[in-house]
Amino acid sequence: MNFHVLTLFPEMIDQGVRTSITGRAIxxxxxxxxxxxxxDYTKDKHKKVDDxxxxGGAGMLMQxxxxxxxxxxxxxxxxxRMRPRVIYMAPQGRTFHQQMARExxxxxxxxxxxxxYEGIDQRVLDTIVTDYVSIGDYVLTGGELPAMVMIDAVxxxxxxxLGNEDSGETESFSNYLLEYPQYSRPEEWNGQKVPEVLLSGNHEKVEEWRLTQSLERTKELRPDLYEKWAAENQDYFERLRRREARKRQKEERRLRKSQEI
Incomplete structure (x- = not known):
């Protein structure tokens, strides 16, 4: 994939992107x-790009x-090649999220x-921009930081x-759910122990625990995302209901047997 960034401060993005995971990918x-x-493309002899x-109004506008x-x-x-999408980082845009990164x-x-400065002349935006994107409801000095956020996430x-091809799919927001808690060595630190299930070696139980933790965390911290996930995964709740019904039936049979004895 090829990123092309139009900016007044290329060194800012270069330093931010050419490190860590994105740097290695480059x-x-x-x-x-x-x-x-x-x-570099202004025709002004003083390299001026704004006016x-x-x-009227405060500030200057990019020409x-x-x-x-x-x-x-x-x-x-x-x-x-296909006509590329042109993303303008701006507060009036759609809020950037994980699904958009995947797209x-x-x-x-x-x-x-x-x-x-105060933005860009609307005429050129109308001519070249295909998508307006925002990373949140706050004001920044320019679009460079949002651009770096987008490049990293995309x-x-x-x-x-990524070194582990599954990593991008198991992180927070990849499927509407927040990521489950994670633990590393030692098994006990500061009086706190790693959950037993993670030490069991039972991969099915581990995956079940992780999903449960993700659901609980998302429901508590991001109920909006939880509702989206729940709407698309009704079969999960149906499986839970069937499992609980089987547990109740098993317990009832156990109680009947104990009473007969």
């Missing part, structure tokens, strides 16, 4: 990162021309546009990026 060629400095907004030319510098090298990971190329869904 080195292996599993993903690629192209950083395009919008300032006052028409109608359309350098943004558009930076965009063209990317797309001219993508001829013959975007299916793209061959992804162009991410980072705004700055990259984890690309096959070959």
């Amino acid at each position: 080195e292996k060629g599993v993903i690629s990162l192209e950083l395009v400095n919008i300032r 006052y907004p028409y109608g 359309a021309q350098p943004v558009y030319d930076a965009f063209l510098s990317v797309t001219k090298n993508l001829k013959g 975007l990971a299916c793209e061959e190329d992804l162009i991410i546009l980072c705004g700055h 990259s984890r869904m690309v096959p070959g990026v």
Whole structure:
């Protein structure tokens, strides 16, 4: 997968993305990162890329021309491929979530546009942007931090990026559920012991415990996600009901036998 980022601060993204898991994925060629400095495409001799907004108002606005030319510098090298999605990181966009990360990971190329100052001239946004995306209801200085969040989350869904191919599917939000508690050595620390089931070697029991813990944690902390999961997994609750019914029947038979004796 290829990420193309249009930004005024390429060094900021370069330092953040070329480390840890995403950095190793770039080195292996599993993903690629192209950083395009919008300032390189201004026609102003002083490298100016912003101006006052028409109608007045506080702050400066990024101009359309350098943004558009930076965009063209990317797309001219993508001829013959599908038209890439262009993501503009902005507070008015759809909130970024795990399902969106999985969806975007299916793209061959992804162009991410980072705004700055008071934003970008609407005319160029109307011309090139396909998706407006936000990472939350708060204000940041620019789109670089949200872009790094998106690159990290999307990259984890690309096959070959994670060492354990199952990791991306078992983490929080991958299926609406929060991740279950995890433990490592030693078996006892500060008077707290690792749950016995995790030491049992019974993989079926371990998976059952993990799912139960995920459900309980999600129901308590993110009831909205729990409701989504429950709506799509009615068969799970039906299996639980049948299991409980069998337990009751077994207990009733045991009690009857003890009374007969």
